[in-house]
Amino acid sequence: MAAAPRERSPFLGLLPLPERNAVAQALRTETVGGLVLLAAAVVALVWANTPWSGVYEQIRDFHFGIPALGLDLSVEHWTADGLLAVFFLVAGIELKRELVVGELRTPATAALPVVAALCGMIVPAAVYAATVTAGGGSFEGWAVPMATDIAFALAVLAVLSTHLPAALRAFLLTLAVVDDLGAILIIAIFFTSDLNFAALGGALACLVVFYALQRFRVRGWWWYVPLGVVTWALMYNGGVHATVAGVAMGLILRTTRDKGETASPAERTSHLLHPFSAGVAVPLFALFAAGVGVSGAALGEVFTRPEPLGVVLGLVVGKTLGIFAGTYLAARFTRARLNPDLAWADVFALAVLAGIGFTVALLIGELAFPDPATTEQVKAAVLVGSLLAAALAALLIRRRNGIYRRLYEEETRDDDHDGIPDIYQRADAAEH
Numbered sequence: 001m002a003a004a005p006r007e008r009s010p011f012l013g014l015l016p017l018p019e020r021n022a023v024a025q026a027l028r029t030e031t032v033g034g035l036v037l038l039a040a041a042v043v044a045l046v047w048a049n050t051p052w053s054g055v056y057e058q059i060r061d062f063h064f065g066i067p068a069l070g071l072d073l074s075v076e077h078w079t080a081d082g083l084l085a086v087f088f089l090v091a092g093i094e095l096k097r098e099l100v101v102g103e104l105r106t107p108a109t110a111a112l113p114v115v116a117a118l119c120g121m122i123v124p125a126a127v128y129a130a131t132v133t134a135g136g137g138s139f140e141g142w143a144v145p146m147a148t149d150i151a152f153a154l155a156v157l158a159v160l161s162t163h164l165p166a167a168l169r170a171f172l173l174t175l176a177v178v179d180d181l182g183a184i185l186i187i188a189i190f191f192t193s194d195l196n197f198a199a200l201g202g203a204l205a206c207l208v209v210f211y212a213l214q215r216f217r218v219r220g221w222w223w224y225v226p227l228g229v230v231t232w233a234l235m236y237n238g239g240v241h242a243t244v245a246g247v248a249m250g251l252i253l254r255t256t257r258d259k260g261e262t263a264s265p266a267e268r269t270s271h272l273l274h275p276f277s278a279g280v281a282v283p284l285f286a287l288f289a290a291g292v293g294v295s296g297a298a299l300g301e302v303f304t305r306p307e308p309l310g311v312v313l314g315l316v317v318g319k320t321l322g323i324f325a326g327t328y329l330a331a332r333f334t335r336a337r338l339n340p341d342l343a344w345a346d347v348f349a350l351a352v353l354a355g356i357g358f359t360v361a362l363l364i365g366e367l368a369f370p371d372p373a374t375t376e377q378v379k380a381a382v383l384v385g386s387l388l389a390a391a392l393a394a395l396l397i398r399r400r401n402g403i404y405r406r407l408y409e410e411e412t413r414d415d416d417h418d419g420i421p422d423i424y425q426r427a428d429a430a431e432h
Helices: 017-048 053-061 075-100 107-135 150-160 166-190 197-215 221-237 243-252 265-289 296-304 306-333 344-353 359-368 372-399 401-412 422-431
Strands: 063-066 071-074
Touching (some): 063 075, 071 075, 075 166, 107 166, 166 344, 296 306, 359 372
């Protein structure tokens, strides 16, 4: 007798209640942070295009720090190299959580978002490469359109007041976690300056100590905060982008709870730092990175010069095609599948929405193009591409809003007012 085929894992099916609550909490924080990020970007754009733009540039370029330690940086670089390390620390914790207890812990459930994210990075890079090849431009910016800004994407959803089901939002969050990991690896491998192996060895030694402290269950912020700062400084002086130190520490932090613990070290750290990351660190980076002078000539260069045009097409076209095709291929050729209640039009709308690249895209743009003139063009392209992706996604999402509302109401209905959605009680009853 032939064995029954194994049931395919529904990645976008009904999430376990604890996982659903965890995702909802992360989404609420990211959404609020995304709105602050959006406001900071608008302030930067307005400020940089007023008669007071000189004041903005003076503040952005003001240097301070400790020159003897190689840390005499401008305000812009402190926000990009320093504050963003906190953002990547939180991203590292979220990635570790997904790998250990979340949607990436098993191959069946990880296949769909991982394949979608990888395709959503490869295709935009290919679109950029094709564009600059046709226009005779530079390949240096190939990585700029590869990153999705999850905070901005969720902020757009919040502004639109849509009724996306939690499982579909979880897909967007998981996709962005994998996307962030890819961006971190790209920064670490391709965008390093001259390496100082002594400093890198010191940073590695600090990470080993960090791991040992976690392994032996040593508690107390007075151990970890100074060690984290030293690790960051050594990583910066070692020639590797300092944000890599943040994600490394995030991946080392323990995510499982010991007996008697109410929260793991990773949970406690994320709980403390997530609001600072989403509400302070990333918005300040945006404030000093998004201040681009916008004029008719500058906007014209976005669509006439190959590098900025490649960034725009990579974000708007490449991200959409890559994520949608990757999701389809994963659902077609792996055991993961979409929730049967969801249409492919929903996935397409989120693929378009993932074309919003801001925080990491701006960071990679600065690393890829040292020339200030080209950097300004690429920054403008990131802003234009993200705006186009947001506008197109808004149209698609509003078109699907009726379906989203029905799914949301079914998912959150609590007719007996016991605090537990009825869908979970029906699922429990079906199992027993």
